[in-house]
Amino acid sequence: MINILVCVSGGGTNLEAIFKALEAGKIKNAKITSVISNNPNAYALERARNHGVLGAGVSPKDYSDREEFNRALLNEIKKSNPDLIVLAGFLVNVPASIIREYKNRIINIHPSLIPSFCGKGFYGLKVHEGVLNRGVKVTGATVHFVDEGIDTGKILAQKAVCVQEGDTPEILQKRVMEEAEWIILPDTISKIANGEIKIGE
Ligand code: GRF
Numbered sequence: 388m389i390n391i392l393v394c395v396s397g398g399g400t401n402l403e404a405i406f407k408a409l410e411a412g413k414i415k416n417a418k419i420t421s422v423i424s425n426n427p428n429a430y431a432l433e434r435a436r437n438h439g440v441l442g443a444g445v446s447p448k449d450y451s452d453r454e455e456f457n458r459a460l461l462n463e464i465k466k467s468n469p470d471l472i473v474l475a476g477f478l479v480n481v482p483a484s485i486i487r488e489y490k491n492r493i494i495n496i497h498p499s500l501i502p503s504f505c506g507k508g509f510y511g512l513k514v515h516e517g518v519l520n521r522g523v524k525v526t527g528a529t530v531h532f533v534d535e536g537i538d539t540g541k542i543l544a545q546k547a548v549c550v551q552e553g554d555t556p557e558i559l560q561k562r563v564m565e566e567a568e569w570i571i572l573p574d575t576i577s578k579i580a581n582g583e584i585k586i587g588e
Contacts, residue, residue, distance in 0.1 A: 389580050390420040392469035394477040395442075399431025400564060401475035401496055401572050406438045408573035417580035421467035423460070425479045447479075457482040464489075471579055471586060474533060475572065478510060483535050491541075492587050493533040494579075496572045498563050500545055501529040505538035515556040515563070524550050526559070528567035530575040543584060544571040 393402050402422065408414045422435040427444025435442040445463050450456040461484065464472065474481070474495040486493060497505055497514075504517045504526070518526045527547040532540035546567040550559060578584040 389417045389470040390468060391417055391471045391473060391576065392421045392423065392464060392467050393419055393435075393473045393475050394479070395422060395424050395429055395431035395475055396426050396478040397429055397431060397476050399429065399434045399476070401568055402431050403434050404569035405473065405475070405573050405576060406434070408577070410438075414573055414577040414580055417471075417576060420469065423463055425460075425477070431476070453482075457484065461485050461488070471576070473572070473576065480537075481533060486533060486535055490587070491532055491585075494530055494543065494575065495533050495538070495540070496568050497529045497531065497538050498526075498560065498568060499529065500525070500527040500547065501531060501538055501542060505529075507537055509538070512556045512560060515559040518550060518559065519554060519556060526550055526563060528563055528571060530571050543578075544575045546571050 393405065395402055409417065419440055422432065422440055422442035424432050424442060424444050425446055427446055432442040443463055445460050447456045450459055472489055472493040474493065499505055499514050499518065504514050509517060525547050527545055529542055530544040531542045534540040548563050548566045579586055
């Protein structure tokens with residue numbers, strides 16, 4: 388049984404997809420033991436409560452500088468002793484110290500086909516704006532290990548999604564979530580939990 392910590396900042400639909408997959412038995416040998424948000428008001432924390440997990444808010448606003456916040460974040464992470472950390476819409480630059488401590492145990496979902504529309508500045512709706520501005524016909528989502536770069540870690544899963552005539556960033560974001568993110572994130576966690584994808588190596 389692996390213990391999963393999910394880090395979130397916003398709505399938490401990816402978190403919800405993971406809970407649903409666990410409850411439906413699609414992910415076996417795993418449980419979400421904790422949820423951390425940098426935004427104490429994130430709706431994702433309410434979703435966690437609805438599934439019986441008491442989430443924790445660790446806000447940068449409560450600390451005098453980044454170093455102190457990073458230490459508090461690491462302390463909160465350590466409390467749950469996670470085997471796997473899932474960044475599911477976590478809008479925080481995870482410090483190198485945490486990445487090193489949990490090497491190949493942190494995965495992230497990114498809403499494009501890496502290496503397109505990723506890296507600095509590509510987060511949230513900006514990713515989908517970039518896709519529409521460039522006029523590509525296919526986008527998608529990627530699950531990858533988190534290393535010290537931005538969206539540069541080893542790719543674990545990808546799924547393509549078609550861009551359609553008349554798409555707005557919001558419409559495309561929703562389609563990428565429904566057709567790709569909510570599928571490949573639980574699926575990757577399932578593969579990790581059953582040993583098909585090795586972590587921590
Ligand atoms: C998703 O698009 C995810 O790919 C990105 O942030 C968004 C989070 O959405 N990293 P939600 O909070 O899971 O609804």
